[in-house]
Amino acid sequence: MLQENQTNWAGNLVYSAREWLTPTTVEELQTAVNQSHHLRPLGSRHSFNTIADSPDTIVPLGQLNRVLALDRERGTVTAEGGIRYGELGQYLHAEGFALPNLASLPHISVVGACATATHGSGDGNGGLATAVSALQLLTANGDLLTLSRDDDRFYAAVVGLGALGIITQITLDVQPTFDVAQVVYLNLPFAQVAAHFDAIFSAAYSVSLFTDWQNGQFGEVWLKHRLTGEPFAAPDTFFGAAAAPGKVHPILGLPTEPCTEQLGIPGPWHERLPHFRLDFTPSSGAELQSEYFVPRRHAPAALAAIFALQEKITPHLLISEIRTIAADNFWLSPCYQQPMVALHFTWQRNWPAVAQVLPHIEAALEPFNGRPHWGKLFTMPAAQIHPHYPRLADFQQLRRQLDPTGKFSNPFLETVLG
Ligand SMILES: Cc1cc2nc3c(=O)[nH]c(=O)nc-3n(C[C@H](O)[C@H](O)[C@H](O)COP(=O)(O)OP(=O)(O)OC[C@H]3O[C@@H](n4cnc5c(N)ncnc54)[C@H](O)[C@@H]3O)c2cc1C
Structure with missing residues (x-):
């Protein structure tokens, strides 16, 4: 099928592929892989750069989105490679289960998110990929390879940038469903964050600080408290910041309708861990995004370095968000074997x-x-990126083994991975 002017979610990128094939079965996907010289799997199009683009063929996986199995004994769920967190979250909650964490919005695909090391926040929470326990990978020669945590290649394939093949099935760890209460505080001074970084980021199950880098402060602190069944009461202040009297958007003053419930009102995990509601369809956002990870031990100094750039940043910024992520073992994860802090920037387009x-x-x-x-x-x-990835050479070797002709490569991967 030839389609023109296909864009990503933000609309800042027109995919350059000349052919779009939308598989509805794994067999159709295998045929596409066998017949194409170059093709890229596409999730829910929420990436801002050309990572998913292809000069040749793109295969959107949105129609491969079924839940395949829920194993109550083992605590796992298996789904097809195009499912989104929103659909999966609703299904799991209805069945009495939960995922450990989610990103800021539920509309993203599970595999696409894990492929780029997408994360939420929380001292005890790794990136979303840490919930993956197994996957099925369609490789360049049309074979299906099953990988799980006991296979070293698994740690290359989960955060794999779509470079090793197409993930057709993914299995995630689940746990009993739980409730979360979200409370927002306003105007937390940077001095408090610098002095009490660990205490602030361990104060709730998930913690996000929002800032426009002005006035030496974080305008909003979002605390997502995991409830245990005990009565929950949020204090009125948090390190000098006052509890917000009403619901707020991360960009203060914007309508709050798209945001998940706040004010300490308890609700299920999948309706509180994201900042934005699934049932509020976001228009393609007139925004761009960037994000950088630094080892957590450098957090106060790194934040101070960015506050010093305020005059350059703020004129082009919508909002910044600071989150923490636990260490993981994925070869291409920015959090490989060390806990990180992530400094995110939502820009004007x-x-x-x-x-x-x-x-x-x-x-x-x-x-x-x-x-x-x-x-x-x-x-x-x-x-400048490569030295931070000690397993990059191993990843490239595996890539050559699984995809000797570079069928799943594209200019982005050639530039960034080398
Ligand atoms: C509004 C918004 C909010 C966001 N919030 C967060 C956040 O809270 N935290 C965070 O870390 N990031 C966040 N992001 C970034 C986003 O999570 C990543 O860009 C993620 O990759 C998007 O997933 P996707 O399915 O849209 O991927 P796509 O952009 O469609 O694809 C991303 C990569 O995954 C690969 N891929 C997709 N499906 C498969 C498959 N089945 N097999 C193999 N490879 C595949 C693609 O080839 C590509 O390389 C946000 C983005 C937006 C637009």
Whole structure:
């Protein structure tokens, strides 16, 4: 099927593929892989760069979105490779189960999110990929390879940037469903964050700080408390910040309808862990996003370095968010074997202006071993990224074994991975 002017969610990218094939079965997907020279799997199109693009063929996986099995004994769920967190979350909650964590919105596909090391927040929470326990990978020669945690290659394939093949099935750990109460506080001084970083980020199951880098403060603190069955009462203040008297959007003043419930009102995990509601269909956002990870031990110094760039950043910024992520073992994860803090930037959709600012942020974070989110916009050269990935050579070797002709490659991967 030939389709023109297909864009990503944000509308900042027109995919360049000349052919779009939308498989409804794994057999159709295998045929597409066998017949194409170059093809890329596409999730829910929420990446901001060309990671999912293809000069040749794109295969959107949205129609392969069924739940295949719920194993109550083992505590796992298996789904097809195009399912989104929103659909899966509703299904799991109805069955009495939960995932440990979610990203800021539930509309993203599970496999696409894990492929780029997407994360939520929380001291005890790794990125979303840490819930994956097994997968089925369609490789370049049309074979289906099953990988699980006892196979070293699993740690390459989950956060695999779509470079090793197409994930047709994914199995995730689940746990009994739980409730969360979300409370927002306003105006937390940076001095408090610098002095009490660990206490602040361990104060709830998931913690997010929002700032526009002005006035030396974080305008909002979102605390997502995991409820235990005991009565929950949120204190009126948090490290000097006052509880918000009403519901707020991360960008103060914007309508709050798209946001998940706040004010300490308890609700199920899948309706509180994301910042945005599934049933509120987001228009394609007129925004761009960038995000950088630095080792958690550098967090106060890295934040101070970015506050110092406020005059360059703020004119082009909608909002920034700070989150923490536990260490994991995925070869291409920015959180490989060390806990990280993530500094996120939602920009106005003005790429020429943003492209001027990013090198300043990247230079400021270089002393702290900063590295970019794979699915967002960055200008950092590959040579600056590679030293942070000690298993990159192993990943490239596995890639050559599984995909010797570069069927799943594209210019983004060639530039970034080398
Ligand atoms: C509004 C918004 C909010 C966001 N919030 C967060 C957040 O809270 N935390 C965070 O870390 N990131 C966040 N992101 C970034 C987002 O999670 C990533 O860009 C993620 O990759 C998007 O998933 P997707 O399914 O849309 O992937 P796509 O952009 O469609 O694809 C991403 C990659 O996954 C690969 N892929 C997709 N499906 C498969 C498959 N079945 N097999 C193999 N490879 C596959 C693609 O080839 C590509 O390389 C956000 C993005 C937006 C637009």
